[in-house]
Amino acid sequence: MDERGFFSRTFDRDVVRSAGLDPDSFVQDSLSRTRRGVVRGMHLRSGSGEAKLVRCSSGAVFDVVVDLRPDSPTFCNRASFELSGDTQVTLYVPAGCAHGFQALTEPADVSYRIDRAHDPAEDVTIAHDDPELAIPWPLPVTLLSERDRRAPALAEVLAARRP
Template sequence: MKTFRSSSMSRFTRIPTALSNLLVIERQRLGDERGFFSRFFCTEELADFGIGRIAQINHTMTQAKGAIRGMHFQRPPDDEAKFVSCLAGAVFDVAVDLRPQSSTYLRWHGEVLSAENARSMMIPPSFAHGFQTLTENCELIYLHDKPYAPGAEGGVNALDPRISIAWPLPVAQMSERDRNFPML
């Protein structure tokens, strides 16, 4: 039987992506016959990954498989870092680099986040973010380093051919707002 022990070792594994500053974080799980324990967030350990202060926490639930939410962002100076995790179900989580000076401008990275794989995306400021549900009844939690600023809100159309996100499923649902975001 495994026991739960504290240790000075990090409970997070950093997985780099092809987009500068965009990270996948894998949380270590310690388990036994009862289930598991996983450190979800630690200011000290995750500050080096791009988020240390939490100003806001949001929770979403999407019922339909194949639904797309996004691609949302906040404009500077209110652009924000987000730490996104899936608590129930599975999603294809996507971030798009909107930094014009970046060598990866308008490139995207997608990652399956699920309740089972204990992965999160650490999305830096000036990236658009969205996801497609791969199962029914998906719940996500977002930790933001800045509070929501309505006047700074923006979006990019998730179906924009210039970005060409390879969504894994046919689009089952999108909000009218997300559908009406501009093409680039």
């Protein structure tokens, strides 16, 4: 960073490879712009899931990942992070984990690099305010999509995923 602003490398094959990921597995880039207080999530994909690299390119977000991989030692645990355009940190969200965020600024831009093409038939949503998750959203929630408003509780989603 200097008086001109900053430069940030947003993707580097060698860095991704050194983290144990296949850089060629990512097939789609997406961007969302979100107003302060809005929550997007908690979202995941059915089937083989969807891995993604998530970065707040402008503004700031409170980002949450919930591990829903049944064989994982951190099954049903959640982790939260503050991502911001100032730091440009990229977060890896493994396939089988639910992901969501709340915009802390007006607006916040979030970039996604995803390893599978989107198929709306595979979309799964969990209630952002499920008491079992107890996500400490830092701001009052100002807006949710219709899909997020109607999302079922985690227990219901897990029951539906059992063979």
